[in-house]
Amino acid sequence: MEIKTSIEGVLIYLAMAAYLAAATMFFMRRKRDGFTLFIGGFVFAAVAFVYRWINVDHIPLQNMFEVFLCLGMIVFPLSYFCLRFLRVGGVAADAIIGFITLFPAGFVFDEEPQLLPPALQSHLFLPHVASYMISYMLMAKAAVLAVRQMTSRDECGEAGLVSYETATYKTVRLGFPLLTLGLVLGAVWGKIAWGDYWNWDPKELWSLVSWLIFVFYFHFRFQYRRLFPRVGSALVVAGMAAIVITLLWVNLSRIFPGMHSYAT
Amino acid sequence: MRFLRRILVLTTLELTVLITVLSIVGAFLGVESARSLFNSIPLALVWIAFTLLLVVGLVVYRSLNMSVGLLAIHAGPILILTGAMAGSVRGHEVAESRFGRERIPSGYMQIFEGEASRTVHDEEGREIGRLPFELVLEDFDIDYYGGDQSWSLEVEAPFSDRGEEVRAVEIEWSEGMEVELPFVRSTLKVLRYLPSARPAREGGDARVLEVVEASGARRLVPAEAGREVRLEAPLAKLTVEQVFSHLLVRDGEVVDVEGMGRNPAVKVSIEGEDGTRSQRYVFASGMMGHGQEDDGLALRYLVRSAASAEPDPATGLPAMEVSIREEDGRETRRWLIAQSRSRPVVLPLGPLPDAASAMDRRGMPHGAFLLLTPRRATVRQFTSTVEVRGNGVEPLRRDVRVNGPLHFGGYHFYQHSYDSQNERYTVLAVKSDAGLAFVYAGFVALCCGMFWLCWIRPAIRHFSKERASGNQDEH
Numbered sequence: 001m002e003i004k005t006s007i008e009g010v011l012i013y014l015a016m017a018a019y020l021a022a023a024t025m026f027f028m029r030r031k032r033d034g035f036t037l038f039i040g041g042f043v044f045a046a047v048a049f050v051y052r053w054i055n056v057d058h059i060p061l062q063n064m065f066e067v068f069l070c071l072g073m074i075v076f077p078l079s080y081f082c083l084r085f086l087r088v089g090g091v092a093a094d095a096i097i098g099f100i101t102l103f104p105a106g107f108v109f110d111e112e113p114q115l116l117p118p119a120l121q122s123h124l125f126l127p128h129v130a131s132y133m134i135s136y137m138l139m140a141k142a143a144v145l146a147v148r149q150m151t152s153r154d155e156c157g158e159a160g161l162v163s164y165e166t167a168t169y170k171t172v173r174l175g176f177p178l179l180t181l182g183l184v185l186g187a188v189w190g191k192i193a194w195g196d197y198w199n200w201d202p203k204e205l206w207s208l209v210s211w212l213i214f215v216f217y218f219h220f221r222f223q224y225r226r227l228f229p230r231v232g233s234a235l236v237v238a239g240m241a242a243i244v245i246t247l248l249w250v251n252l253s254r255i256f257p258g259m260h261s262y263a264t
Numbered sequence: 265m266r267f268l269r270r271i272l273v274l275t276t277l278e279l280t281v282l283i284t285v286l287s288i289v290g291a292f293l294g295v296e297s298a299r300s301l302f303n304s305i306p307l308a309l310v311w312i313a314f315t316l317l318l319v320v321g322l323v324v325y326r327s328l329n330m331s332v333g334l335l336a337i338h339a340g341p342i343l344i345l346t347g348a349m350a351g352s353v354r355g356h357e358v359a360e361s362r363f364g365r366e367r368i369p370s371g372y373m374q375i376f377e378g379e380a381s382r383t384v385h386d387e388e389g390r391e392i393g394r395l396p397f398e399l400v401l402e403d404f405d406i407d408y409y410g411g412d413q414s415w416s417l418e419v420e421a422p423f424s425d426r427g428e429e430v431r432a433v434e435i436e437w438s439e440g441m442e443v444e445l446p447f448v449r450s451t452l453k454v455l456r457y458l459p460s461a462r463p464a465r466e467g468g469d470a471r472v473l474e475v476v477e478a479s480g481a482r483r484l485v486p487a488e489a490g491r492e493v494r495l496e497a498p499l500a501k502l503t504v505e506q507v508f509s510h511l512l513v514r515d516g517e518v519v520d521v522e523g524m525g526r527n528p529a530v531k532v533s534i535e536g537e538d539g540t541r542s543q544r545y546v547f548a549s550g551m552m553g554h555g556q557e558d559d560g561l562a563l564r565y566l567v568r569s570a571a572s573a574e575p576d577p578a579t580g581l582p583a584m585e586v587s588i589r590e591e592d593g594r595e596t597r598r599w600l601i602a603q604s605r606s607r608p609v610v611l612p613l614g615p616l617p618d619a620a621s622a623m624d625r626r627g628m629p630h631g632a633f634l635l636l637t638p639r640r641a642t643v644r645q646f647t648s649t650v651e652v653r654g655n656g657v658e659p660l661r662r663d664v665r666v667n668g669p670l671h672f673g674g675y676h677f678y679q680h681s682y683d684s685q686n687e688r689y690t691v692l693a694v695k696s697d698a699g700l701a702f703v704y705a706g707f708v709a710l711c712c713g714m715f716w717l718c719w720i721r722p723a724i725r726h727f728s729k730e731r732a733s734g735n736q737d738e739h
Contacts, residue, residue, distance in 0.1 A: 118666035177714040195678040195695040200298035205291040
């Protein structure tokens with residue numbers, strides 16, 4: 001663990017503090033203050049992201065520091081979108097997710113900028129990684145809602161909002177096309193860069209595992225939702241676990257050497 | 265029908281679980297093992313079963329056909345799997361045997377600058393086919409971040425007995441300035457530096473094996489694998505078996521480590537008239553190697569550098585004349601002449617003052633080295649400029665880059681590798697396009713169907729409901 005004294009580092013710490021304070025306000029049912037702090041955290045994270053982009057002179061999604069900074073930035077817009085258009089709650093949990101995702105960027109991963117290798121110089125870099133980042137945050141939100149569904153007796157959730165089971169489904173439904181798009185764009189990019197749209201790389205296989213779990217979830221829910229609602233929620237949590245493995249374990253562990261090594 | 269649908273859904277779920285579990289297993293097995301697993305006969309049957317299941321699903325569930333989104337997301341994987349099977353090695357074999365369509369599934373082409381090739385090799389370098397057209401490599405270029413490479417002067421410490429740990433210290437130098445060298449009791453002065461030069465003597469380094477027989481007869485033999493020398497009785501012949509640029513004993517095996525150049529050596533075999541054979545290692549450092557020495561032969565491995573260098577703007581490779589003064593006042597002058605953009609020039613500085621033995625357990629001499637070494641600049645892009653000829657078309661000139669393949673004649677050509685020493689050849693990966701159109705069509709169908717079903721249709725319904733409830737409020 002190291003304390004970063006750079007501009008990006010300071011902004012990340014401010015964003016983390018704002019997210020934590022926002023979550024506290026939400027738990028104290030002070031929604032207006034909570035949203036103000038949540039927006040403040042987003043602004044700090046967004047400024048850090050833009051600053052990083054200008055500093056490195058390429059899309060800042062190359063290494064784990066930049067990826068987690070991006071994840072911490074997009075949590076508020078996605079949370080607000082789900083609340084406003086899907087009537088899906090859980091904003092307090094979203095603020096905590098934002099805090100958690102910024103933690104590795106603030107204290108763990110090296111912020112040293114890297115030059116883009118030839119393999120990453122592609123128009124598909126931004127859409128491929130961005131699709132995945134947005135879908136990952138939506139699935140994380142869905143996983144938290146799924147846990148609430150499995151552990152709570154009250155299915156209705158907050159007033160004016162949909163039940164936890166429906167909220168989980170709607171959030172997964174929102175994120176799954178982006179998960180699919182990320183997988184497809186990765187295959188297309190692999191074809192253009194390496195000659196094969198599928199290399200049986202550990203990262204690709206774990207991405208496929210994540211995708212298949214959610215495919216399983218949709219089919220299972222279609223057939224057995226009323227009989228086993230908690231099983232569906234457990235599948236969402238399992239899908240999120242596979243995403244965490246795809247994002248972290250595959251990139252950082254030496255158990256899985258492969259062609260995506262530049263993401264470390 | 266209800267029972268059939270239930271079986272269909274259950275089977276789909278089971279196959280999904282199976283493929284998920286196998287994917288997890290494959291991730292732990294590694295790329296090559298996973299590739300073998302998923303292309304094996306049993307898994308091929310699973311893929312075919314999965315594809316058929318999707319087709320049957322489209323028939324049994326009428327609702328899948330009536331909804332554009334549902335049809336697309338289920339037809340998409342069918343197209344993808346069909347295209348993948350058509351593009352596989354077995355798919356190519358079937359296409360050739362059933363339809364007479366000959367195509368190389370994949371391979372590699374090594375093409376030297378200025379030369380043409382239509383030969384495709386596998387990973388081991390074996391020829392697997394020839395294209396109906398040829399590719400000519402007009403130029404190969406590497407673009408670095410921050411401009412061209414620069415070079416530095418370093419002294420490298422002897423290898424430690426703890427392992428292959430190496431200490432290297434960069435030397436601050438300027439022409440005419442005398443500096444103390446680390447690790448040894450010597451000083452160095454750079455007499456002359458040429459940023460772009462070539463050896464003044466043709467051929468650059470000369471590597472020869474000096475053979476002195478019991479009678480005193482002396483011969484110099486080029487150190488090339490396969491070179492034979494007839495010897496006087498009772499010996500018959502000496503054969504150069506292998507030339508090492510850097511010999512190292514690793515886990516009990518003798519290996520040649522490319523790019524290091526500190527420990528040149530030659531492995532020779534000596535055959536007697538009675539048929540007996542022996543082997544010996546001869547080191548350029550002069551250290552005694554393994555192998556019997558009671559056969560009356562004295563062998564020395566001489567690596568002679570060019571006597572001097574002269575400016576040549578074409579090479580882009582530097583040269584440096586140095587003077588090394590020992591503690592006892594002896595002075596040695598040498599030229600360090602770079603021969604490759606990726607390999608350092610190595611000059612032995614002699615044994616360490618406090619070395620306990622002449623050679624360590626890895627076969628490395630206990631000595632320090634002076635290196636003129638290229639700084640590791642980061643590559644921005646690799647570009648092969650190729651011209652496609654033949655096949656009854658106008659010659660086509662294209663740049664092949666990473667993320668910028670060449671598409672021609674039903675094949676894609678990708679920038680795969682290159683001559684890392686002298687940048688004189690490129691290696692292009694060759695891939696057949698068989699099945700690719702189906703795969704891409706499947707991707708499009710899957711994504712469009714997914715966005716329609718999950719985003720666009722719910723949004724239309726949502727806004728229609730809002731509008732309807734708004735109209736009701738007005739009434």
